[in-house]
Amino acid sequence: MAPALLLISGSLGLRFQTMYESGVRTCEYWQRNQERSYNDDGKHSNVQQRDRVLSTVGYSSTVRLAGKTAIITGAARGIGLATAIRFAEEGARVALGDVDERTAVASLQRVQEHSPDSFFRPLDVTHRESVQAFVDETRRRFGRIDILINNAGITADAQLLKMTEADFDRVIDINLKGVFNCTQATAAVMVEQGYGKIVSATSVVGLYGNFGQTNYVAAKAGVIGMTKVWARELGRKGILVNAIAPGFINTDMSRKVPDKFLNIIKEKTPLARMGTTSDIANAYLFLASDESSFVNGAVLSVDGGLVV
């Protein structure tokens, strides 16, 4: 019985370890140990014990960002925060960036429950110095940057004849140029590493247009264009670039949209509901993980079938 007891305590150790190290390599090691113990045990071998270890191996392989580091912009709330928590649960260390420092304090605590090394630093994606300082600090703390999630964004809606130049410029500056600023600074690090995953938030309206959103649609359509350019430019350097196009998701941003319009959207959506922040965090996770290792230059719609 002694070898069996030893293995059980070993498997608990593995479970803990995989939060921080390469899950796959550690799993293989465990499995080999288990085989040896099973053979050593001869006719006293315990099948239940073996099943137990294999199910632990199954658990480990679900830690999809083990050992990875990620920058998430606009991470203080909404989709960005849900994504930061999800990534932390999956074993990543996360650098949270946002202009909203007050909200970010509590948000960071929720992320650190799963990933204690994660940190927040104020970030304005429109200021190139702020972006460069953020990227430099992330690299200094984590040693490398595997994932960039270009998530920060705003709306300032008005019909064409009423839209001010200031609102047009502000939305383009954050939603389009901000993505350029963050990607340019981070891609330089990723090229050196020969590895990177970049995922940007566009929107269903960037694909199909929307009433009252000249500025926002222009920016989100531009993000799709940049994604395709960068997928071509960076693919050979080991960097994969994709975008997600959420439908209408329940966050502060969509709460500005009149209920009457949101009800029409729900009726038109085959799944008959708005999206949740988890729906989008999981899509970001897929494109940030190595499960999407042959997906490059794609725009993944996550909209419940709104625009099939």
Ligand SMILES: NC(=O)c1ccc[n+]([C@@H]2O[C@H](COP(=O)([O-])OP(=O)(O)OC[C@H]3O[C@@H](n4cnc5c(N)ncnc54)[C@H](O)[C@@H]3O)[C@@H](O)[C@H]2O)c1
């Ligand atoms: N909510 C939706 O229905 C929906 C639909 C499609 C696309 N999106 C996109 O998803 C992304 C996240 O949206 P959300 O719904 O979570 O919005 P949100 O308003 O809840 O969160 C956006 C975050 O971005 C931050 N931010 C704003 N300006 C910034 C700047 N200059 N630098 C750094 N951070 C900044 C905000 O402080 C906020 O924390 C956005 O790009 C948005 O356009 C949202």
